[in-house]
Amino acid sequence: QSAGGEAMNESKFLNTDSSAGSVETTVKPLPFKDPNFIHSGIGGAAAGKKNRTWKNLKQILASERALPWQLNDPSYFNIDAPPSFKPAKKYSDISGLPANYTDPQSKLRFSTIEEFAYIRMLPSDVVTGYLALRKATSIVS
Amino acid sequence: SQGCVDHPIVLTEAVCNPLYSRQMMSELLFECYQVPKVSYGVDSLYSFYHNRRQSWPCSGLVISSGYQCTHILPVLEGRLDAKNCKRINLGGCQAAVYLQRLLQLKYPGHFAAITLSRMEEILHEHSYIAEDYIEELQKWRSPEYYENNMHKMQLPFSNKLLGSTLTSEEKQERRQQQLRRLQELNARRREEKLQLDQERLDRLLYIQELLEDGQMDQFHKALVELNMDSAEELQSYINKLSLSVEQTKQKILQAEVNIEVDVVDSKPETPDLDPLGSEQSLEDVESINEFEPLFAEDQPEVEKPVAAVQPVFNLAEYHQLFLGTERIRAPEIVFQPSLIGEDQAGIAETMQYVLERYPKEQQAVLVQNVFLTGGNMTYPGLKARVQKELLEMRPFQSSFQVHLASSPVLDAWYGARDWAVEYMTREEGWITRKDYEEKGGEYLKEHCASNVYVPIRLPKQAPRTAEALAPGRALTSGTGNPCEQA
Numbered sequence: 001q002s003a004g005g006e007a008m009n010e011s012k013f014l015n016t017d018s019s020a021g022s023v024e025t026t027v028k029p030l031p032f033k034d035p036n037f038i039h040s041g042i043g044g045a046a047a048g049k050k051n052r053t054w055k056n057l058k059q060i061l062a063s064e065r066a067l068p069w070q071l072n073d074p075s076y077f078n079i080d081a082p083p084s085f086k087p088a089k090k091y092s093d094i095s096g097l098p099a100n101y102t103d104p105q106s107k108l109r110f111s112t113i114e115e116f117a118y119i120r121m122l123p124s125d126v127v128t129g130y131l132a133l134r135k136a137t138s139i140v141s
Numbered sequence: 142s143q144g145c146v147d148h149p150i151v152l153t154e155a156v157c158n159p160l161y162s163r164q165m166m167s168e169l170l171f172e173c174y175q176v177p178k179v180s181y182g183v184d185s186l187y188s189f190y191h192n193r194r195q196s197w198p199c200s201g202l203v204i205s206s207g208y209q210c211t212h213i214l215p216v217l218e219g220r221l222d223a224k225n226c227k228r229i230n231l232g233g234c235q236a237a238v239y240l241q242r243l244l245q246l247k248y249p250g251h252f253a254a255i256t257l258s259r260m261e262e263i264l265h266e267h268s269y270i271a272e273d274y275i276e277e278l279q280k281w282r283s284p285e286y287y288e289n290n291m292h293k294m295q296l297p298f299s300n301k302l303l304g305s306t307l308t309s310e311e312k313q314e315r316r317q318q319q320l321r322r323l324q325e326l327n328a329r330r331r332e333e334k335l336q337l338d339q340e341r342l343d344r345l346l347y348i349q350e351l352l353e354d355g356q357m358d359q360f361h362k363a364l365v366e367l368n369m370d371s372a373e374e375l376q377s378y379i380n381k382l383s384l385s386v387e388q389t390k391q392k393i394l395q396a397e398v399n400i401e402v403d404v405v406d407s408k409p410e411t412p413d414l415d416p417l418g419s420e421q422s423l424e425d426v427e428s429i430n431e432f433e434p435l436f437a438e439d440q441p442e443v444e445k446p447v448a449a450v451q452p453v454f455n456l457a458e459y460h461q462l463f464l465g466t467e468r469i470r471a472p473e474i475v476f477q478p479s480l481i482g483e484d485q486a487g488i489a490e491t492m493q494y495v496l497e498r499y500p501k502e503q504q505a506v507l508v509q510n511v512f513l514t515g516g517n518m519t520y521p522g523l524k525a526r527v528q529k530e531l532l533e534m535r536p537f538q539s540s541f542q543v544h545l546a547s548s549p550v551l552d553a554w555y556g557a558r559d560w561a562v563e564y565m566t567r568e569e570g571w572i573t574r575k576d577y578e579e580k581g582g583e584y585l586k587e588h589c590a591s592n593v594y595v596p597i598r599l600p601k602q603a604p605r606t607a608e609a610l611a612p613g614r615a616l617t618s619g620t621g622n623p624c625e626q627a
Contacts, residue, residue, distance in 0.1 A: 060159050082486060097278050136482065
């Protein structure tokens with residue numbers, strides 16, 4: 001039985017190759033798998049053997065929400081932590097120290113005069129980078 | 142094993158795993174791998190099981206922080222109380238990405254060298270969690286503390302110093318210079334080609350004249366030399382060549398006109414086009430180098446003088462990253478997600494929220510056994526921080542106890558091994574193949590370290606050959622009222 005040793009070197013993309021091992025002549029059947037397995041997660045009536053649509057997390061959650069949950073049942077989306085009740089503390093974008101001041105031109109926070117001079121000298125892409133880090137980029141200006 | 146996996150499998154899944162995911166997994170295990178029995182569990186609960194001190198079943202509050210997310214799980218009498226657990230979508234991955242962006246913005250010249258794996262190295266070895274964040278930051282304000290505690294990371298040498306520190310205008314200038322050089326090259330090539338073609342054309346015309354003059358012998362000899370058969374072929378070749386000569390002349394004229402236009406246009410845009418462009422970028426690098434120690438240390442006096450052109454600067458230092466407050470900022474996001482812009486609450490607040498959903502006696506019981514596990518909990522100083530947060534939120538002079546897992550990264554596996562060894566021959570907790578076939582892929586047998594099973598049947602995915610979808614959704618008698626379905 002030659003399938004034993006060399007099959008261990010197969011790639012791990014089992015699902016797409018596992019079905020109908022006899023048809024795929026380039027794939028050696030793995031010894032621990034049932035060679036007649038056809039995965040049922042195939043989307044679309046017209047989808048062929050290769051077009052397996054796997055759902056991503058958003059789709060999975062969307063279809064989970066549609067199921068008949070009771071009010072107190074735990075589910076993946078039920079256990080998300082609630083938003084914070086306390087106001088967020090402000091830290092400087094450059095150095096992380098507690099920031100009392102904000103630059104009106106670029107909306108970056110700073111805590112010392114030297115930081116302010118540094119901010120004024122930054123190119124615009126670095127400024128937007130810092131704001132994006134804080135998710136403070138505003139579409140409406 | 143011939144076409145199957147012979148032994149039972151213990152597998153971890155997410156807390157409150159979606160039924161669809163479990164169905165897919167069960168299908169894979171039972172149908173494709175022919176596993177005899179399977180057990181699903183939650184990794185942090187296995188870790189809790191491994192670290193149990195007193196008799197089992199016990200209660201406690203499990204806080205597990207992994208690579209992707211952080212869970213707060215209250216465990217009552219050995220069973221997970223699933224309706225009160227909470228998940229924060231921040232973990233080691235988000236901390237590494239945050240640190241990477243911080244350093245990339247601070248050192249834009251080293252954009253490509255600041256990789257995620259280096260960030261993880263920094264997090265594992267050089268970061269810690271401050272017991273009191275604000276106080277720790279105040280300590281970092283003083284320059285001596287900074288000098289003593291700043292960590293430097295040396296990046297490998299790269300030769301693209303100057304190219305990466307150019308501003309966008311200077312980059313444009315470089316591009317235009319290269320364009321001009323290309324154009325000149327093309328023009329030169331065209332002229333050479335024109336010359337060659339012209340010479341060839343002259344030679345052919347001369348041979349044609351031979352024919353007209355009537356010197357047939359020489360004409361034929363020349364034809365043979367050229368590998369041509371007849372006069373008509375010669376004529377057609379002459380025509381083609383003269384055409385291409387014309388075209389080349391046209392192109393040269395056009396190119397000259399373009400170059401003139403370019404030169405005229407670019408002059409007002411780039412007044413500083415001069416060979417000192419390279420030294421100017423060096424100056425920029427100098428000034429950036431100078432400002433960084435300034436702002437990190439917060440010193441009022443200037444360290445290095447703003448240079449006139451100094452072509453030599455400290456190459457080694459240019460390739461170093463200085464890690465100051467970043468050491469505590471990056472792991473802090475799991476306590477203060479607002480640092481990263483997330484609006485979820487941090488660990489401390491979520492713990493308080495979870496505890497408040499219980500009556501006071503149960504709160505006291507839970508708080509006696511706070512258990513920390515998970516790879517993201519291995520920062521030095523984390524246990525002290527959690528104790529301080531608990532001290533702030535619990536009533537005055539009440540007691541609590543915080544334990545850290547004996548090996549936070551691997552304990553889930555040890556716990557699963559313990560459980561499997563103990564329950565191997567027993568029936569409870571295992572989903573056999575028969576169960577799978579009767580009750581569907583999303584069935585879960587509850588045990589001490591598993592999720593809570595909510596008995597909702599999913600329609601079995603229609604196999605490829607079947608046409609119709611499974612009719613409707615079967616509800617077990619447990620869940621009562623039929624809800625509207627999307």
